[in-house]
Amino acid sequence: MQPAAQAATSGVSDRPSRTLAPLRVMRPIRINRCICSRVLFSDLKEDAAAHGVDTLEALQAVREFGVNCRRCHPYVRRMLQDGTTEFNEILQDER
Numbered sequence: 001m002q003p004a005a006q007a008a009t010s011g012v013s014d015r016p017s018r019t020l021a022p023l024r025v026m027r028p029i030r031i032n033r034c035i036c037s038r039v040l041f042s043d044l045k046e047d048a049a050a051h052g053v054d055t056l057e058a059l060q061a062v063r064e065f066g067v068n069c070r071r072c073h074p075y076v077r078r079m080l081q082d083g084t085t086e087f088n089e090i091l092q093d094e095r
């Protein structure tokens, strides 16, 4: 059997498909909490203000967070520096 005839009977074509994959709409990231401890950065900000703390370690003495994967640490440090509680970018710990 010829390849074209075989393709016609098998349903498989040698020609490239003209069907495009559907576009995936990427939603912007939104990071606003310690996921492991389920604590919002906005709540941590209030705790920091209420207790007058300005370091991550001092804040951990006030509220339990950031003891598992620690990926929230750079966000909390930034929050303590400039007050940001919601992030749209991945921050890496610089330590």
Ligand code: FES
Binding pocket: 033, 034, 035, 036, 037, 065, 066, 067, 068, 069, 070, 071, 072, 073
């Ligand atoms: S996200 Fe904070 S410890 Fe994992």
